[in-house]
Amino acid sequence: AQKVTQAQTEISVVEKEDVTLDCVYETRDTTYYLFWYKQPPSGELVFLIRRNSFDEQNEISGRYSWNFQKSTSSFNFTITASQVVDSAVYFCALSDRTSGTYKYIFGTGTRLKVLA
Amino acid sequence: DADVTQTPRNRITKTGKRIMLECSQTKGHDRMYWYRQDPGLGLRLIYYSFDVKDINKGEISDGYSVSRQAQAKFSLSLESAIPNQTALYFCATSRGLAGTLTGELFFGEGSRLTVL
Numbered sequence A: 001a002q003k004v005t006q007a008q009t010e011i012s013v014v015e016k017e018d019v020t021l022d023c024v025y026e027t028r029d030t031t032y033y034l035f036w037y038k039q040p041p042s043g044e045l046v047f048l049i050r051r052n053s054f055d056e057q058n059e060i061s062g063r064y065s066w067n068f069q070k071s072t073s074s075f076n077f078t079i080t081a082s083q084v085v086d087s088a089v090y091f092c093a094l095s096d097r098t099s100g101t102y103k104y105i106f107g108t109g110t111r112l113k114v115l116a
Numbered sequence B: 001d002a003d004v005t006q007t008p009r010n011r012i013t014k015t016g017k018r019i020m021l022e023c024s025q026t027k028g029h030d031r032m033y034w035y036r037q038d039p040g041l042g043l044r045l046i047y048y049s050f051d052v053k054d055i056n057k058g059e060i061s062d063g064y065s066v067s068r069q070a071q072a073k074f075s076l077s078l079e080s081a082i083p084n085q086t087a088l089y090f091c092a093t094s095r096g097l098a099g100t101l102t103g104e105l106f107f108g109e110g111s112r113l114t115v116l
Helices: none
Strands: A003-005 A010-014 A019-021 A024-026 A032-039 A046-052 A059-061 A064-069 A074-079 A088-096 A103-106 A110-115 B004-007 B010-013 B019-025 B031-038 B042-051 B054-057 B065-070 B073-078 B087-094 B111-115
Touching (some): A003 A088, A003 A103, A010 A019, A019 A110, A024 A074, A032 A074, A046 A064, B004 B087, B010 B019, B019 B031, B019 B087, B019 B111, B031 B073, B042 B065, B042 B073, B054 B065, B073 B087
Parallel strands (some): B010 B111
Antiparallel strands (some): A003 A024, A019 A074, A032 A046, A032 A088, A059 A064, A064 A074, A088 A103, A088 A110, B004 B019, B019 B073, B031 B042, B031 B087, B042 B054, B065 B073
16 A cells, blocks of 8 residues: 555644654655655645655755654654744655656645744 | 736636646646645646647546646636636646656646635
8 A cells, every 4th residue: 555644734833843654655666756745835846755665865955854763754844943944844745656757746745834 | 927827816716617727837847747736635636638639637636627738738627617726736847767757746836716
């Protein structure tokens, strides 16, 4: 089965706090990609990161970091020193070779509210 | 100008009307997708196309049809709109990688459809 679970529906933090958004995935494929997207209040979907299943190195980009652990089928996203501009809905997605061709499956999203 | 353009951005229509949402892209990608976003449900795939002669159903294709008029154009039609098709619709593109692997999705700005 192909599935992405974002159990946290909504998280509120105060500015400058660190926050981690969880993503758990299910796939039978050994080759797959994981993604994170950001949807700010303006509504567009912004690509943040792509990670393939053979690369378990953690990634850091400024205040953003991602922890990929195949052993727990998780691809968690941490924002360090959060800012009000980080307020958005964040989606985790999986692309694997379900039904013979690669498609994307999205989680239901986590709404992050960063309070000033 | 946006690389992936959707028209119209907003549309209000009545039950039973035929509606077409259009998508055009300047990214040169061969793969195009239509997604629907509903609150709490994330993004769900309606149809996707890997080239002009390739059209595939996604997980929620009932009540929708598509047309891939050219590599750069992919239209979504609701033949007879109903209120539960009220949603935010996104067109997306991606480039193919080795074999059937695929890169990240690039989204249009979304088309908000309301069916009364």
